[in-house]
Amino acid sequence: MDLKLADKVALVTGSTAGIGFAIARQLASEGAHVYVNGRTRERVDAALAAIRSHHAAARVDGIVADFSGAAGAATVIVKLPAVDVLVNNVGIFEVKTFAEIPDADWYRFFEVNVMSGVRLARHYLAGMVKKNWGRIVFISSESAVQIPVEMVHYGMTKTTA
Numbered sequence: 001m002d003l004k005l006a007d008k009v010a011l012v013t014g015s016t017a018g019i020g021f022a023i024a025r026q027l028a029s030e031g032a033h034v035y036v037n038g039r040t041r042e043r044v045d046a047a048l049a050a051i052r053s054h055h056a057a058a059r060v061d062g063i064v065a066d067f068s069g070a071a072g073a074a075t076v077i078v079k080l081p082a083v084d085v086l087v088n089n090v091g092i093f094e095v096k097t098f099a100e101i102p103d104a105d106w107y108r109f110f111e112v113n114v115m116s117g118v119r120l121a122r123h124y125l126a127g128m129v130k131k132n133w134g135r136i137v138f139i140s141s142e143s144a145v146q147i148p149v150e151m152v153h154y155g156m157t158k159t160t161a
Helices: 018-029 041-054 070-079 103-131 149-160
Strands: 009-012 033-038 059-064 085-088 135-138
Touching (some): 009 018, 018 085, 033 041, 085 103, 103 149
Parallel strands (some): 033 059, 085 135
């Protein structure tokens, strides 16, 4: 498949495993210069190595950033001031009954699952508009439609994503 992504720069948040990793690997195979993101250098490096093992010529780099606060988006923006494709995939979840979820957890989930994407999209959108080309994708979850009773806070934040 040729998605016409050669020479495009793509950032995929939360891309050291799962759906984010699969998206990053596919974008790299399409010729995009992909930036993989994770919370630890070890996981980012492992994801980069895995992508390169399937696509030796892939142009992939990594950015270590934790999106539990505004500093994570700022770190990414400093290292990568412009992108053509932004995939907001990062998301955290845990199993807790509604009555056991303290305010701090609600704020943490909203910060990572919603605000990280808002901050990045707000920054990168201007450059995309200026070039008259760009893509911003927010990855949601089936849990946004059928919210598990033990993950209400996750489902709610994936509904808004």
